Amino acid sequence: MTTFQNPGFAASSWLVAEREIRMKLRSKAFLISTGILMLAVLGSILASGLFGTANSKMHVAATGAAVAVAEQLPNLRVTTVDSVEAARELVRDGTVEAALVPAEDAPTGVQILALDSAPQSLVVALSTPPTVELLDPDALNPLLAYLAAIAFGIVFFMSAMTFGTTIAQSVVEEKQTRIVEILLSTISVRALMAGKVLGNSLLAFAQIAAIAALAAIGLTVTGQAELLASFGPSIAWFVVFFVFGFIMIAALYAATASLVSRQEDVGSATSPVMILVMLPYILVIAFNDNPVVLAIMSYVPFSAPVGMPMRVFLGDAAWWEPLLSLAILLATTAVVIVIGARIYSNALLRTGARVKLSEALAR
Numbered sequence: 199m200t201t202f203q204n205p206g207f208a209a210s211s212w213l214v215a216e217r218e219i220r221m222k223l224r225s226k227a228f229l230i231s232t233g234i235l236m237l238a239v240l241g242s243i244l245a246s247g248l249f250g251t252a253n254s255k256m257h258v259a260a261t262g263a264a265v266a267v268a269e270q271l272p273n274l275r276v277t278t279v280d281s282v283e284a285a286r287e288l289v290r291d292g293t294v295e296a297a298l299v300p301a302e303d304a305p306t307g308v309q310i311l312a313l314d315s316a317p318q319s320l321v322v323a324l325s326t327p328p329t330v331e332l333l334d335p336d337a338l339n340p341l342l343a344y345l346a347a348i349a350f351g352i353v354f355f356m357s358a359m360t361f362g363t364t365i366a367q368s369v370v371e372e373k374q375t376r377i378v379e380i381l382l383s384t385i386s387v388r389a390l391m392a393g394k395v396l397g398n399s400l401l402a403f404a405q406i407a408a409i410a411a412l413a414a415i416g417l418t419v420t421g422q423a424e425l426l427a428s429f430g431p432s433i434a435w436f437v438v439f440f441v442f443g444f445i446m447i448a449a450l451y452a453a454t455a456s457l458v459s460r461q462e463d464v465g466s467a468t469s470p471v472m473i474l475v476m477l478p479y480i481l482v483i484a485f486n487d488n489p490v491v492l493a494i495m496s497y498v499p500f501s502a503p504v505g506m507p508m509r510v511f512l513g514d515a516a517w518w519e520p521l522l523s524l525a526i527l528l529a530t531t532a533v534v535i536v537i538g539a540r541i542y543s544n545a546l547l548r549t550g551a552r553v554k555l556s557e558a559l560a561r
Contacts, residue, residue, distance in 0.1 A: 207392075210385035214393020215400065222364065222401055232405060235356075240412045256320060257294045259285040264298040264308040271323045289313055296320055340487065346429070346511050347486035350436055350504050355479040357405060357440070358447045361398040362475065365448055366455035366468050368394060369546075373459050378546060387543040395448040402444050406437060432511035435520050436503065439527065443503035446531040447475060453538035456545040457553045467552070478504040489514055496523050499530035 205213065222228050257275045260268040261282060268276045277294060279285050285297035289311050296317045301309035306324050310317065372378040381390055410433055417426040450471045458467045478501035485491035486508065495505025496519065506523045509515040537559070544560065545553040 205385065207386065207389050210389035211392040211396060214381075214385070214390055215397035218368070218394055218397030219401060221368075222398070231360075235405075236408060236412055239409055240416050256296070256317065258320065259288045259294045259297040260299070261285050261297075262300045264300050267306065267308050267324075268298045271320075273319075274323075286311060343486055343512060344483075346432070347482045347508060350432075350507055351479040351482045353406065353409060353436075354440060354443070354504050355475060357402050358444060358475045359472070361402045361444070362447055362451040362468070362471065363464075365394050365398050365451045366464050367461065369452055369455040369542075370458060370461055370464050373456070373546065373549060374461065376549075382547070387546055388539050390546075391449075391452050391539055391542045394452055395445060399441075399445055399448055403441060406440055410437060429511065432507045435510050436507035439503035439506055439524065442524070442527050442531050443499070446499065446527070446534045447471065449531075449535045449538035450474070453541040453545075453558075456542045457555065457558060459549045459552075463552060474500045477501065481505075482508055497526060499527045502527050 255273050255275045257277065258268060259277045259279050261279045261284065265276065265278050268274055277288065279288065279297075282299045285294075285299055288294045289297050290313065292313075295312075297311040298308045298320075299311060301307065308324070310320060310324070372381065378390070385393075413429075413433070414426060417429075451468055454468045454471055455464055458464060478495065481491065481495055481501065482504045485495075489509075489512075492505050492509050492512075492514065495501040496509050496515065498505070502523050506515065506520050510520060541555070541558040545558040
């Protein structure tokens with residue numbers, strides 16, 4: 199006689215995780231939205247780089263000794279011609295915007311030929327610049343800091359909301375249809391919760407990794423390697439913090455959703471978690487130039503995945519601060535998983551009225 203043996207915790211959790219991943223990958227809405235997000239990230243970087251480079255370069259003709267001068271000037275596309283007359287013809291027919299030709303009596307040794315108005319950018323480029331003393335050469339462009347805040351904030355917010363809501367809806371759907379009773383005849387409650395968190399976490403991590411890879415490719419292709427280098431360390435820390443921060447959020451979504459039995463009640467049950475996800479997004483945008491607020495955010499577990507990478511990008515964090523913040527996040531995640539598992543275990547099989555949090559926490 200053959201006896202059936204239930205799979206262990208790890209095997210059960212992985213079976214549930216595989217089921218969650220398969221269901222999500224079969225969703226056309228998920229695939230289309232992910233594709234649109236990937237294209238938007240890559241397209242925005244490529245467009246800004248390519249169009250910015252193309253629009254910033256002036257097309258000029260140069261001849262003789264003026265060729266060497268033209269090649270030393272920034273943002274010029276130089277066409278070399280054999281004579282001054284050839285340069286004049288290119289200016290007249292609109293092939294080039296201006297021409298540089300030798301002029302012995304000119305201070306710079308060259309003369310500009312233009313059609314109907316002086317090209318101011320070229321005039322300024324040829325002018326003798328004054329001595330400039332930079333008081334803060336390492337100062338970061340405020341616009342770049344603001345864009346970084348939006349990027350970190352919105353990626354964390356959108357990923358946590360998308361996959362967190364998926365976990366919550368899945369939990370309530372299984373309660374509502376009583377599928378959970380069938381599942382629990384084979385696997386444990388904790389394995390079911392672990393599988394849901396694991397499956398959706400892997401999908402979220404894959405999406406974040408794809409965004410980071412596309413951003414790196416886009417910046418490299420468009421010749422923005424310097425910008426990529428400045429973002430590199432902060433992006434690496436963002437990925438690390440996101441991994442553990444999302445697991446914490448996912449466990450909270452699963453736990454709070456188990457308190458209700460109807461899809462209509464999911465929003466109200468998970469609203470406290472939604473607020474915890476939304477606050478870092480709002481704060482990092484509103485206070486991206488406030489070192490005190492960012493410092494506090496970088497040590498609060500629910501906002502650390504956004505606050506600490508932002509401080510690394512700004513150069514405000516000492517080398518040990520991300521490590522300390524990560525240790526706090528890891529400890530908090532462990533505590534949240536333990537508490538969330540207790541809530542999930544005590545409330546999952548209870549249908550009807552909403553389960554009180556105090557009852558779900560009771561042993």
